[in-house]
Amino acid sequence: MEIPDMDQVQESLATRAEALRQWMGRASRSEKELRLGPAAAEAVVAHVAHVDQSLERASAGEPGRCVVCHDHIESRRLQVDYTAQVCLEHLSREEAATLEREIELAQAVQAAMLPAEVPRVPGVEFAAFSRPAQFVGGDYFDFLSFASGRPAWAIGDVAGHGVAAGLQMAGVQALSRAIVPLAGSPAEALDRLHRLFVHNSRFTSFVSLFLAAYDPATRGLISANAGHNAPLVLLGGSSAGAVAWLVPTSPAVGLVEEAAFVEETFALDRGDLLILYTDGVVEAADEQGRQFGAERLVDAVGGQRGASAHEVVEAIRCELEAFVGRRELADDATIVVCRFD
Secondary structure, three states: OOOHHHHHHHHHHHHHHHHHHHHHHHHOOHHHHHHHHOOHHHHHHHHHHHHHHHHHHHHOOOOEEOOOOOOOOOHHHHHHOOOOOOOOOOOOOHHHHHHHHHHHHHHOOOOOOOOOOOEOOOOOEEEEEEEEOOOOOOOOEEEEEEEEEEEEEEEEEEOOHHHHHHHHHHHHHHHHHHHHHHHHHHHHHHHHHHHHOOOOOOOOOOOOEEEEEEEEEOOOEEEEEEOOOOEEEEEEEHOOOOEEEOOOEEEOOOOOOOOOOEEEEOOOOOOOEEEEOOOOHHHEEEOOOOOOOHHHHHHHHHHOOOHHHHHHHHHHHHHHHHHHHOOOOOOEEEEEEEEOO
């Protein structure tokens, strides 16, 4: 039996607990409301307490041993779920099969490139732009398909930036590409991703994630927003001039111990624009420290109603670069525009 590396597990648990404490201490009220969605701040406190308890048990040498046979639990299982208390041999056949599938998904964590090209979806035109604050970043966007064949798109952001955030986001992307094609809905996919994420010692931070499924026949967008910056819908047609925001419906993935992922449906129309973005766009600051903000984003898009998706992306990018001037971006910035024709 392989003896698990408990030092590595303890280090990962300590890193996760400290990262959550620092976020709770420095995050503004609006930031907490965004990332938590409808969940309360107490949910993060409870999650930190759970991590601390696991860390205490790890320090005392309690975890890593099967409560049935008292032998060592497999290292790969502890990495996926540090709360595990029984080895694979003492799980039921169904539990073992389910766990093995989750382990295989977790092992899929590896470096992955962002989409090289946009998909072809009837009645939708896509364009995207992504720039890391450092040479690698923690932003993520992707174009996928659900089990039903419905096209899906996602945008996410790991707390932090740089190499660590980039490696973690590569893992999120690999897991998403394995989970979404087997899922029936955004909520189901996020729930499974969260369960793989929250007790996995390889992930030391949380991730905001917006995931949507689109039905070209009805123009219906079914989405679940897990603590991500609210996507902007610039309405066309008879409602031209109005805007709508797809606000968070759930807490960020990995932020709380227990999470319920809620979906909402938005009816899109010809001429509508959907703008997905990360916080590096609206929180970009000028030389006086003022943030670009949601209002400037609306203004940048407002004059682009008849423009192509690529032209809308370019308009936002140019406005952003003109606003920050000679300042470097402090965070990764990603924009995905969907135009419905």
